[in-house]
Amino acid sequence: MQKISRDKLIKKASNLLNSGIVRCVLGWKRGEFDYDITPNVFTTEKELIDDFVWNDFCGANLSKYLVSKTQGVDGKILVFLKPCDTYSFNQLLTEHRFDRERAYVIAVPCEGMADINKIKQITNEGISSIEFNEDTLSISTLYNEEPIKIAYDRVLSERCLNCKSKKHVVYDELLGDDGEILESNRFDEVEKIEKMSSEERFEFWQGELSRCIRCNACRDVCPACTCEKCVFDNPESGVENKASANSFEEKLFHIIRAYHVAGRCTDCGECSRVCPQNIPLHLLNRKFIKDINEFYGEFQAGEKIGMRSPLIDYTTDDIEPNEAVNRRDS
Amino acid sequence: MQVNEFKPLIVAFCCNWCSYAGADLAGNNRLSYPADVKIIRVPCSCRVNPMFVLRAFQRGADGVIICGCHPGDCHYTSGNYYTRRRMTLLFSMLDYLGIEKERTRVEWVSAAEGAKFASTMNDFVSKITQLGKNKRLEDLRCKK
Ligand code: SF4
Ligand code: SF4
Ligand code: FES
Numbered sequence: 001m002q003k004i005s006r007d008k009l010i011k012k013a014s015n016l017l018n019s020g021i022v023r024c025v026l027g028w029k030r031g032e033f034d035y036d037i038t039p040n041v042f043t044t045e046k047e048l049i050d051d052f053v054w055n056d057f058c059g060a061n062l063s064k065y066l067v068s069k070t071q072g073v074d075g076k077i078l079v080f081l082k083p084c085d086t087y088s089f090n091q092l093l094t095e096h097r098f099d100r101e102r103a104y105v106i107a108v109p110c111e112g113m114a115d116i117n118k119i120k121q122i123t124n125e126g127i128s129s130i131e132f133n134e135d136t137l138s139i140s141t142l143y144n145e146e147p148i149k150i151a152y153d154r155v156l157s158e159r160c161l162n163c164k165s166k167k168h169v170v171y172d173e174l175l176g177d178d179g180e181i182l183e184s185n186r187f188d189e190v191e192k193i194e195k196m197s198s199e200e201r202f203e204f205w206q207g208e209l210s211r212c213i214r215c216n217a218c219r220d221v222c223p224a225c226t227c228e229k230c231v232f233d234n235p236e237s238g239v240e241n242k243a244s245a246n247s248f249e250e251k252l253f254h255i256i257r258a259y260h261v262a263g264r265c266t267d268c269g270e271c272s273r274v275c276p277q278n279i280p281l282h283l284l285n286r287k288f289i290k291d292i293n294e295f296y297g298e299f300q301a302g303e304k305i306g307m308r309s310p311l312i313d314y315t316t317d318d319i320e321p322n323e324a325v326n327r328r329d330s
Numbered sequence: 331m332q333v334n335e336f337k338p339l340i341v342a343f344c345c346n347w348c349s350y351a352g353a354d355l356a357g358n359n360r361l362s363y364p365a366d367v368k369i370i371r372v373p374c375s376c377r378v379n380p381m382f383v384l385r386a387f388q389r390g391a392d393g394v395i396i397c398g399c400h401p402g403d404c405h406y407t408s409g410n411y412y413t414r415r416r417m418t419l420l421f422s423m424l425d426y427l428g429i430e431k432e433r434t435r436v437e438w439v440s441a442a443e444g445a446k447f448a449s450t451m452n453d454f455v456s457k458i459t460q461l462g463k464n465k466r467l468e469d470l471r472c473k474k
Binding site: 230239251287296315316319320324 | 341380381385388395401402408411412414416417418419420421422423424425426427428429430431434435436466467469470
């Protein structure tokens with residue numbers, strides 16, 4: 001369960017709203033189900049009291065919404081950011097996507113977010129309500145008389161199990177205590193794939209990527225994808241539509257998507273979270289991050305404002321492309 | 331004797347200032363390289379967006395090679411240093427997805443290296459011929 005209470009967040013936001021310091025509040029609201037929580041803009045204290053949500057399903061990273069919400073309106077926007085969200089915030093500022101002065105960042109500590117798919121594997125479909133206890137979730141479903149109790153750590157999302165930082169890299173105000181940058185095992189899965197043979201890798205990715213339905217949700221949610229015009233909407237690109245003849249053709253989309261954010265992806269994990277087909281997109285992003293770390297030195301996008309991405313930088317003795325690929329096999 | 335009918339389609343992106351001139355020199359010196367190599371002239375190797383490479387494969391290339399000035403000799407001072415990083419990450423990703431790593435290559439060829447141009451192309455074409463048709467990166471959306 002999250003340590004900071006919903007009430008505390010509402011109180012903080014209401015004070016800032018009522019005193020006129022901020023014009024509106026970017027937060028989370030319940031969607032159709034208890035677990036389906038969506039970003040929302042609140043403009044009054046009443047709206048906050050009625051609809052604001054802060055719980056283990058507030059995975060949505062709100063930083064990207066600042067790009068559109070700060071445009072054409074006056075005043076500051078309050079935004080709640082979890083530690084990993086603050087990296088995206090910095091990255092967006094690095095790319096001049098909005099004005100720092102327009103945002104009022106409240107840093108919220110995070111205990112990790114739950115993955116609804118892991119929960120459904122235990123309870124099945126038909127979840128009617130969710131209750132949050134100290135170490136467990138009580139899930140009521142249409143098909144069970146008694147609520148099913150599940151320990152949090154069993155249903156923690158993949159990205160939170162491999163959390164890279166509990167520390168907020170930017171904020172105006174911090175609620176509670178800040179955490180530390182963590183040692184994570186986030187490259188373990190990538191290494192496993194690297195160790196496979198070329199055929200095995202091909203099979204593995206064919207299995208994963210063929211499921212893609214080209215909903216473009218991974219692009220839409222990504223805080224590193226904020227171009228107003230996107231290649232995937234261009235009918236001339238050859239990759240704008242769903243492949244029809246061979247489903248693995250979708251790989252081109254995936255290479256292009258991951259490459260477009262290489263050196264800028266903060267590994268926030270939003271793309272994998274929103275994918276309706278549960279495609280492990282983070283394994284593509286992390287491959288780029290891992291290669292960048294290995295070839296050009298440790299780099300964490302969004303750690304500081306104004307950092308130069310490794311792809312718009314070079315040294316005169318960088319590794320040669322073919323050598324880099326061959327080295328892996330030796 | 332078994333006859334190998336397969337003729338690969340090779341796309342070679344060549345920078346105007348070095349490698350394209352190197353190809354010219356190879357021609358002037360009557361050094362031969364296979365006609366299956368289709369040269370696309372670019373102002374600098376760093377003009378090659380990674381998408382160009384994917385696009386070439388999508389449209390049926392069996393191998394893609396990018397040639398530019400030697401590091402330090404780029405006509406625009408540093409273009410090929412960026413090329414080097416970009417292609418390193420791209421090639422590594424393609425390899426990670428299980429695409430044969432022999433299908434992509436970067437070579438630095440100067441205007442004076444006509445012989446190197448010809449031998450590089452001969453070598454690349456023979457490797458791709460051995461590998462056979464590009465199946466893993468083809469895209470039937472773009473095939474005629
Ligand atoms: S690619 Fe995925 S993990 Fe990376 S910034 Fe975008 S949404 Fe976050
Ligand atoms: S969110 Fe998933 S299914 Fe949708 S386009 Fe992205 S990878 Fe494909
Ligand atoms: S001009 Fe030849 S690589 Fe830049």
